[in-house]
Amino acid sequence: MIARAMILFAHGARAPGWAAPFERLRTLTQARLPDVDVSLAFLELMSPRLPERVDQLAAEGVVEVALVPVFLGQGGHVLRDLPVMVDELKAKYPQIAFTVATAVGEAPDVLNAMADYCVGAMPSNP
Amino acid sequence: MIARAMILFAHGARAPGWAAPFERLRTLTQARLPDVDVSLAFLELMSPRLPERVDQLAAEGVVEVALVPVFLGQGGHVLRDLPVMVDELKAKYPQIAFTVATAVGEAPDVLNAMADYCVGAMPSNP
Numbered sequence: 164m165i166a167r168a169m170i171l172f173a174h175g176a177r178a179p180g181w182a183a184p185f186e187r188l189r190t191l192t193q194a195r196l197p198d199v200d201v202s203l204a205f206l207e208l209m210s211p212r213l214p215e216r217v218d219q220l221a222a223e224g225v226v227e228v229a230l231v232p233v234f235l236g237q238g239g240h241v242l243r244d245l246p247v248m249v250d251e252l253k254a255k256y257p258q259i260a261f262t263v264a265t266a267v268g269e270a271p272d273v274l275n276a277m278a279d280y281c282v283g284a285m286p287s288n289p
Numbered sequence: 290m291i292a293r294a295m296i297l298f299a300h301g302a303r304a305p306g307w308a309a310p311f312e313r314l315r316t317l318t319q320a321r322l323p324d325v326d327v328s329l330a331f332l333e334l335m336s337p338r339l340p341e342r343v344d345q346l347a348a349e350g351v352v353e354v355a356l357v358p359v360f361l362g363q364g365g366h367v368l369r370d371l372p373v374m375v376d377e378l379k380a381k382y383p384q385i386a387f388t389v390a391t392a393v394g395e396a397p398d399v400l401n402a403m404a405d406y407c408v409g410a411m412p413s414n415p
Contacts, residue, residue: 167411169407169411171407173361173362175366176362176364177364178362178364178365178368180362181362181363181364182362183362183363184361184362184392184394184395184396184400185361186299186363187400187402188403188404188407191334191400191404192403192404192407192408195404195408196408199411201407215324216301219385221387227412227413228382228410229410229411231406231407231410233403234340234361235299235310235311235359235360235361235394236299236302236304236306236308236309236310236311236415237304237306238302238303238304238306238307239304239341241301242304259303260412262410262412264407264410266310267403267406267407268310268361269309269310270402270403271401272402272406273399273402273406273407274313274314274317275317275402276396276399276401276402277314277393277396277399277402278314278317278318278321278399279398280357280390280393280396280398280399281295281297281314281318281327281339281357281390281393282318282321282322284295284355284357284388284390285295285322285354285355286355286386286388287292287353287358287389
C-alpha cells in the first residue's frame with residue numbers, strides 16, 4: 164500500500180484535450196516519485212474534483228497528501244477556493260498530513276523555461 | 290522605432306498579485322529579445338486586453354506581432370476565443386504579420402521544469 168500521495172490540482176476545462184499537458188506532467192512526476200501515488204484533481208469541469216480524490220486516497224489509507232496547484236498565477240482559485248477546500252479536508256481527515264505548495268507558475272525554474280519558450284517563439288529571430 | 294512585437298497573452302484575474310509571474314516572464318523574455326517590444330495582454334479582468342494592445346502597437350508602426358498564449362492547457366480560451374480575436378485583428382491590420390505560438394504549458398521543457406518543481410514539493414522525499 165502506498166501511504167503517501169501527491170495531487171496535482173488544476174482548474175479543469177470543457178475542452179477534452181485541455182488536460183493533456185497535465186497528464187504528461189503527472190506521468191513525468193510519477194516516474195520520479197515511484198513511492199508516491201501521483202494523481203490529478205480538478206477545481207471544476209473535470210473529474211475527479213479535489214475532495215473526491217482525497218476521499219479515494221483516505222479510503223486507501225494514505226496518511227500524507229502533498230497538493231501542488233498547477234496554476235500559472237496565484238489568483239482566487241489558489242488563494243481562496245483551495246484553502247477553503249483544504250481546511251474542510253483537514254477537518255474531515257485529521258489522520259492525513261496535508262501540505263500545499265506554491266503554484267507551479269511562481270517557480271523560478273518554470274518561469275525560466277517559459278521564457279526560453281517565448282524567446283524561441285519569435286519568428287525570424289536572428 | 291521597434292517594428293517587431295511579442296505579446297504574452299494571459300487570462301487575467303481579479304487578484305491584483307495574480308499577474309506577478311507574468312510580469313516576471315515578460316521581463317525575462319524582454320531581456321533576451323532587446324530588439325522586440327515584449328508586452329502582456331489579457332483575455333479578461335486585466336488591462337490591456339489583447340485588441341487594445343494591438344491597437345497601440347499598430348499606432349506605433351509595428352509590422353510583426355508574435356502572440357504567445359501563456360496558458361497551461363489549450364482550452365476554449367486558446368482554441369476558440371484567441372483565434373476569433375486574431376482573425377479580427379488580421380482583418381483590421383493587414384500590414385501586420387501575426388503569428389500564434391502553441392500555449393507555453395504544452396512545451397516539453399516547460400513541462401519538465403514543472404515536473405522538477407512537483408518532485409521538490411513532496412515533503413520528506415528522501
